[in-house]
Amino acid sequence: xxxxxxxxxxxxxxxxxxxxxxxxxxxxxxxxxxxxxxxxxxxxxxxxxxxxxxxxxxxxxxxxxxxxxxxxxxxxxxxxxxxxxxxxxxxxxxxxxxxxxxxxxxxxxxxxxxxxxxxxxxxxxxxxxxxxxxxxxxxxxxxxxxxxxxxxxxxxxxxxxxxxxxxxxxxxxxxxxxxxxxxxxxxxxxxxxxxxxxxxxxxxxxxxxxxxxxxxxxxxxxxxxxxxxxxxxxxxxxxxxxxxxxxxxxxxxxxxxxxxxxxx
Amino acid sequence: xxxxxxxxxxxxxxxxxxxxxxxxxxxxxxxxxxxxxxxxxxxxxxxxxxxxxxxxxxxxxxxxxxxxxxxxxxxxxxxxxxxxxxxxxxxxxxxxxxxxxxxxxxxxxxxxxxxxxxxxxxxxxxxxxxxxxxxxxxxxxxxxxxxxxxxxxxxxxxxxxxxxxxxxxxxxxxxxxxxxxxxxxxxxxxxxxxxxxxxxxxxxxxxxxxxxxxxxxxxxxxxxxxxxxxxxxxxxxxxxxxxxxxxxxxxxxxx
Numbered sequence: 026x027x028x029x030x031x032x033x034x035x036x037x038x039x040x041x042x043x044x045x046x047x048x049x050x051x052x053x054x055x056x057x058x059x060x061x062x063x064x065x066x067x068x069x070x071x072x073x074x075x076x077x078x079x080x081x082x083x084x085x086x087x088x089x090x091x092x093x094x095x096x097x098x099x100x101x102x103x104x105x106x107x108x109x110x111x112x113x114x115x116x117x118x119x120x121x122x123x124x125x126x127x128x129x130x131x132x133x134x135x136x137x138x139x140x141x142x143x144x145x146x147x148x149x150x151x152x153x154x155x156x157x158x159x160x161x162x163x164x165x166x167x168x169x170x171x172x173x174x175x176x177x178x179x180x181x182x183x184x185x186x187x188x189x190x191x192x193x194x195x196x197x198x199x200x201x202x203x204x205x206x207x208x209x210x211x212x213x214x215x216x217x218x219x220x221x222x223x224x225x226x227x228x229x230x231x232x233x234x235x236x237x238x239x240x241x242x243x244x245x246x247x248x249x250x251x252x253x254x255x256x257x258x259x260x261x262x263x264x265x266x267x268x269x270x271x272x273x274x275x276x277x278x279x280x281x282x283x284x285x286x287x288x289x
Numbered sequence: 290x291x292x293x294x295x296x297x298x299x300x301x302x303x304x305x306x307x308x309x310x311x312x313x314x315x316x317x318x319x320x321x322x323x324x325x326x327x328x329x330x331x332x333x334x335x336x337x338x339x340x341x342x343x344x345x346x347x348x349x350x351x352x353x354x355x356x357x358x359x360x361x362x363x364x365x366x367x368x369x370x371x372x373x374x375x376x377x378x379x380x381x382x383x384x385x386x387x388x389x390x391x392x393x394x395x396x397x398x399x400x401x402x403x404x405x406x407x408x409x410x411x412x413x414x415x416x417x418x419x420x421x422x423x424x425x426x427x428x429x430x431x432x433x434x435x436x437x438x439x440x441x442x443x444x445x446x447x448x449x450x451x452x453x454x455x456x457x458x459x460x461x462x463x464x465x466x467x468x469x470x471x472x473x474x475x476x477x478x479x480x481x482x483x484x485x486x487x488x489x490x491x492x493x494x495x496x497x498x499x500x501x502x503x504x505x506x507x508x509x510x511x512x513x514x515x516x517x518x519x520x521x522x523x524x525x526x527x528x529x530x531x532x533x534x535x536x537x538x539x540x541x542x543x544x
Binding site for chain 2: 076077079080082087088089090091092093110113114116117122123124125126127128132134136137138140141142144145148156159160163164228230231232233234235236237239242248249252
């Protein structure tokens, strides 16, 4: 790098080992992972919503369908409370037993591309995600930047940071991985709780995966429970993304985007 | 992560693990994949197929008990004899005749890359040792239902006709004019059966009478109803305009 270059004024590129000198920036692998995950999450939320529109009913347990009661029904497509079935016929003599009925109604269904797009987005999350977790764990990124320290978790500190956030009192962007307390807690939740939960509940809906790993069905209490957890966790993640974007805007949008893209 | 460019021990461990894992997966990746014709979505489906075949074995899906049986919607075609589609008039008429005759004249022809092609009547299929399984039907729409299925394992029928070594895929056609296929691993899976009974009775009309396929490790629409014909093929066959791919749907649905 030439001495006359304006780039030379930048502090020397930090190695992620966290030497105490100067300002830290986002490491390149963190920036690349961030934007890959961004694309995959956008794809997953879009296609996931389409899939939910096809059957906007949620259940608990192993099985649930139009002929069984729902836990929750979402008014998000014309399939909401559709009653397009002929007269139910019981399978057995006993009156309260299971029935069969034929659908007489053309439902909304774009799963031909919706499902395939969802799994494409999922691969984009899972493959780089595994690498991200490995590097973050072995390289010390999680230990140094993401995990909140025990002494930080004092109730009055958490309370103060929460009040600051609610008042949208956000310090200007540092452009690097020196995160605030609530930031660390929410990033930890996304990386170590919600993310893995999404992947595991997603895999629990795969008949091939659960034939090899039936423990998933036991863990989540059945296919439909896993689907319901998948939905509520995704809702929590969407809330996180909204809060995340609000904070990025409040702390200096241009500066933050440059920091996460160019590492400045 | 060091930015010095030197090979660190950690870096070497990660790269080494990735390489060993990559080679192990590549060795078990299927040799024949469905053509994707430049379609990114279908390429993703093929990748899922390859990865599931490479990473998952031939284990059985969970089987449930009679107490778990649930109500079971019938979707898609619920009577091929009354589709009302003019282009299917002939097929519809032939199904109507079979249905009205109690399926006594129904024959399932099994042909293609087999040593002894033949046709099976319903009675022929019932002479083979039967398998009964209570499994979860998982529809691509998101609903599930538990049903009890009785039938003959497809592997038994394929053994009877003698699949030639070159046979790779089993192609099914139905009386509602669909063509679909599964690979040999699914075809020979113990829970892949030609079901003629549901919940202890003859398979109801709306669920695919007289015989439907059950492919328990895939999504519901792979379990073709109203079976008409089985052909063993050496190469992948997407079924043309009667198949999933050209209608915009995934061929492999293990997820």
